[in-house]
Amino acid sequence: MHTILPFLLAMIGIIVLLNMWAAKLKVAYPILLVIGGLLVSFIPGLPVVRVDPDLIFLLFLPPILFEAAWSASFKEMKKWWRIIGSYAFLVVFFTALTVAVVTNYMIPGFSIAIGFLLGGIVSPPDAVSTGAITKFVKIPKSTSAILEGESLLNDASSLIIVRFALVAVGTGQFIWQDAAISFVWMLVGGLGIGVLVGWLFTLIHKRLPADAPSNIALTIIEPYFMYWIAEEFHSSGVLAVVSGGLFMSARRLKFLDSTSRLRAYNVWESFIFILNGVVFLIIGLELPEIIEGMNARGFPLSVAIGYGVIVTVILIVARIISSYVAMFATMIFRPSVTPSTSSRKGMWTIPLILGWTGMRGVVSLAAALAIPVTLENGDAFPYRNLILFITFVVILLTLIVQGLTLPYFLKRSKAFNMMFNEEADKLAKIKMKRGLKHHILNYLKDKYKNDLPQNSNIEKFIQQWEERANDVEDKWMNEETKVIFVEILESQREYLTELNKDPSIDEEIIRQQLYQIDLEEERLKII
Template identity: 35%
Template sequence: MHEGIRGIETVFLLLLLFVVIFGDLARRLKVAYPIVLVIAGLLVSFVPGLPKISLNPEIIFLVILPPLLFHAAWETSWRDFRYNIASILLLAFGLIGFTVLGMALAGERLFSLLYWRTGFVLGAIVAPTDAIAATSIAKRVGLPQQITDILEGESLVNDATGLLALEFGVAMVVSGVTPSFGAGALRLLYLIVAGIGIGVVVGWVVHWFELHIDDGPIEMTLGLVAAYGAYIAAEEAHASGVLAVVACGLYLSRKSTEYFSPGVRLQAYALWNAIDFVLNGVVFLLIGLQLPFVLAGLHSYSKLTLLAYAAGVSTLVIALRLLWIYPGAYLAYYIRRRFLKQTEPIASAKQIFVTGWTGMRGVVSLAAALSIPETMANGQPFPSRNLIIFLTFSVILVTLVLQGLTLPPLVRALGLGSVGGPDGEEVEARRLMLESALTYIQEARERDQPEFEEMYEDFAEHHQDRLTALLSHSDNNADMTQYARQREVAFELLKIQRKTLVDLRNTGRISDTVLRRLERELDLSETK
């Protein structure tokens, strides 16, 4: 028992160490960390003597997936999600169905080692895109915000559709019975409605508790309870755990302004960012480390056959997305104009192509492949199971590495990169915030006692300077030289005060407790 625990500790420590090393390498190379970590895991898997770490699908679905989905939903703008709902659903449902059927037909006609049912299973596994891989890469290369919003929404929803298709595909292979279209539609409807309903109920309960608590550690623990609680409750009800977590995350994110104090909010963002990075880092590293296990059951296939199938299936997956993306975009435009009364202009051909090129797959696909049962109802081995796992692994590698690495030059070549100009909504929000503050200062000055006049004058002058700099930038589109210099000097002043605090602590004039208390005030000032 002691040796087993020590082995787990060693493996966990190695994983964290690799995540830190290769995560820092990704930052230095200015490459999205999922790409670097997958490649690193692949290379590390060849190192002799290192422990072989297998990926348990139950751990992925029950332990790692809920907090990752919850944080991704929390970071998603509900307004933008709702505004782009037509485009998102056509990708999350339409594209999933198109990919599954395309792979089923290809399994029958193009790939002799698969038939249409196992092709259906493979299509269901590789159809959903990865929430973290696509958006982290898209944000790094500066894609237009609407494309990023659509990719985020798609990857949050399509896991549920893909896992339902996998459920049907496995049932068809194991039992030999093909479910009817009506049964499939009813099952999908139940997954969606029950999953979203359970997620909102869990969110409402957690929100009620949050309103009566003002304690950072407890509130952040409640966030984890919400993520896992929504997922487990939905799975127990045979609904979509994925949609339950997404709905819960979106609901609590909208409500968080009501119950998070400023200090707790800073703690929560720091904690969730750390959890997100560690879990994603471990997951993408584990994908690369699975190569020995993926190859273990493929001795009966020649290397040339495996390479040809890997290249063929990966190309087909990419091609199916590109084939769907253009008519899907035009259909979404029609729905938005005709039924949703949106005046959104149709996306350019370049934007549509880039949206199609960002279909990266991730750990959900690999975990889904590993969750395929080893035997059928009659006791026979599940047909082509090892081949399906290998092809899934190949699709993940190709879409992450090939598409991920080629996306930045492609975006630059098409002229779609962000120009880095001012965000109109942000400028407007800053202006209204400052004007509201100035109005309050003037009203409070008139009500208060005369001896506080100088204090109000200082406040008014400070906020008026910021407003003047902001309006100058907004109206004339000129460089905010004065405002930038003001911020620079303010940070230098904070740095001087921080150094003074440390010197006082080092000479014994103040305690570490006083240091931390005053240092926190400076940190909060620096984040404003």
């Protein structure tokens, strides 16, 4: 334990440093994580880390998917459900089928079942990678909603393909009737169990008096329960986590207080970030053994890299083709939701850009690592090391090639720029603020109307909100006054730091006030 602990701490330290470097370079941190995982494989003398494949899904996927579901907008997903559904199911199956057919023809001894396994692993674009990359560039809200919803659901559909492919590889046969019944139960059972468990956890949050740390700790174990219970009933644990996460996310205001919500955001952001980094470093630590295993099976490194490049090209081309097919289908069957651009060239550019957003990431890597080392009869799982290596190459290439070029394409694309309506967004924001102020003012007048004559404090409070309601656009808080306000906040921090040196002042009081100042500065960013 004393030897492994410094190594684990060093891993987390590397992950943090890579994230800090990514922020300085203004690139998405998954890009540097995958490069870091590759570089780690060249460091001699590092211990070989082996994680039980059966534990990979259970340890890493539930919280990653739960956080993605928690962050997604269910309202936007309902609005764009046709496009999201086509990408999440039809495109994933088409991509997996294409990879299966090509690799069956290209790689000696690679069966259709093993090809489907590889295709299911590498077919889903990664939510974390896409979100981290698009953070550095503005994209239309509709596009963001489609990408979020797709990346959330395609994980479930692709991992269902992986499960069936593993059965086919292990048994050597595939019974369509049994598979169809099992597929329906995985969908229905996974969705139902996720919602049911999510509903039970919302009741627990409501009925049991808990502080913020307890609430946050409970949210961390919730996805594991959803996944485990669904798997015990032989349904989809992934779908259970997704549906349960969406159910609870839509009701978060009803069972979590503001403190829990505010703190949970930071806790979960750090938790998911570390999980992503650990998975990338694990594959880096296993790469030397993976390469050695490939050489033993007659697949030199150069040949394996070539396979990885070809599979990457297949994924990119298949996604672009699917994007154009989806656009044609939308123009024919749902012309009212077709993106409006002022030029025909812009219309043809949009599917190309959407097709270029298919970066792969930690879900594909975790799925590959979850492949069992041996079959039920004790034989080595066929082509496991090659599948792991191809998956890593796909992630490396899509993150570097697509991830680094996507922000440039988005900025240069006139089609996406024309889809923005900043003036409409600004007016909607003003309307929301005006309505909120008048709502508060009416609420105060209605609730405390009997207290007005004898309570001067209530009268002053109502007067304050009347002034705010009349100043609709908060004109006084412009960019110049924001700078001054931030300087005032920083001056307060310096004063409190000096005041904390006074032994008669409780430090907890100082920390609480510093926390309020931090909240005020965050509020300034969204005014």
